[in-house]
Amino acid sequence: MEQKYYAIYLSGTGNTKFCVSKFVKLLDENAPIVAIEEEAALSALKNYGYIVLGYPVQYSSVPKMVRDFITRNAALWKGKKVFCLATMGAFSGDGAGCSARLLKKCGAFVLGGLHLKMPDSVCDSKLLKKSEEEKIQIIRRAEEKIEQAARNIKGGKYPHDGLGFFPHLIGFFGQRLWFYGKTRSYSDKLKIDKARCVGCGVCAGLCPMKNLTVENQIAVPQGKCTMCYRCISHCPQQAITLVGKEVVEQYRLENFIS
Ligand SMILES: Cc1cc2nc3c(=O)[nH]c(=O)nc-3n(C[C@H](O)[C@H](O)[C@H](O)COP(=O)(O)O)c2cc1C
Numbered sequence: 001m002e003q004k005y006y007a008i009y010l011s012g013t014g015n016t017k018f019c020v021s022k023f024v025k026l027l028d029e030n031a032p033i034v035a036i037e038e039e040a041a042l043s044a045l046k047n048y049g050y051i052v053l054g055y056p057v058q059y060s061s062v063p064k065m066v067r068d069f070i071t072r073n074a075a076l077w078k079g080k081k082v083f084c085l086a087t088m089g090a091f092s093g094d095g096a097g098c099s100a101r102l103l104k105k106c107g108a109f110v111l112g113g114l115h116l117k118m119p120d121s122v123c124d125s126k127l128l129k130k131s132e133e134e135k136i137q138i139i140r141r142a143e144e145k146i147e148q149a150a151r152n153i154k155g156g157k158y159p160h161d162g163l164g165f166f167p168h169l170i171g172f173f174g175q176r177l178w179f180y181g182k183t184r185s186y187s188d189k190l191k192i193d194k195a196r197c198v199g200c201g202v203c204a205g206l207c208p209m210k211n212l213t214v215e216n217q218i219a220v221p222q223g224k225c226t227m228c229y230r231c232i233s234h235c236p237q238q239a240i241t242l243v244g245k246e247v248v249e250q251y252r253l254e255n256f257i258s
């Protein structure tokens, strides 16, 4: 088996894709990077020994789609060396630790963990909203942290953000105890505003879960949403909501990088 990195990520609004790409390229400039919903993610898991697994934290947990990807392919993780990278809007405690524990149960060896604070992706909530300048600063700080982590790894020292007993306690009591139900299953709470939707199909084409179809010129969710916010942040009509009742700001990382 080749000893080189392969990165697999879930990203709704672009933060995790950006962070994983920057991180893994600093470790191995030829490292392939694949979205978890692509078929290549499975072959990556089969053929590569070193995996960087990236995802956005949701309620201090791992998104359901990522958890399923780990457990559905449990046998393939055996013996892999995995680095867990978790992006978040504010706080997670053990965002990286959540997947690390699952991966260890599957027989993987966890090399380390990295927590990166990035702009908040919840487009239909006013909570954690920041100005454009603040967002740019947050992204810059994340980039610096990634660069530092890559330097340390090259020097043989892996960061261990979110791993260990205390982060586990903080993640559990800080959020998971109260919100675990939110990520236990796929969500059927995605709402389409029929008065706004024009049936363009943008959402259906983007969803990593194939949770949306267009029927009679209206988007219809199928109840298997992994809450990534990709469709919500891209809908040209601002017709989709999940946690809140209306779109406050369609955050997308691509609007903040050159
Ligand atoms: C449903 C949901 C729940 C979230 N929960 C948390 C959380 O518990 N803590 C946190 O710091 N950020 C939370 N966030 C923010 C995202 O983790 C963060 O913005 C992430 O960088 C988005 O990455 P992406 O652009 O790759 O999807 C949540 C976002 C969503 C959509």
Ligand code: SF4
Pocket: 192, 196, 197, 198, 199, 200, 201, 202, 203, 204, 214, 218, 219, 234, 235, 236, 237, 238, 239, 240
């Ligand atoms: S992207 Fe928006 S307008 Fe287009 S089909 Fe989906 S919900 Fe409707």
Ligand code: SF4
Pocket: 012, 190, 206, 207, 208, 209, 210, 211, 212, 221, 224, 225, 226, 227, 228, 229, 230, 231, 232
């Ligand atoms: S329906 Fe939207 S928020 Fe849910 S998984 Fe699909 S793209 Fe993500």
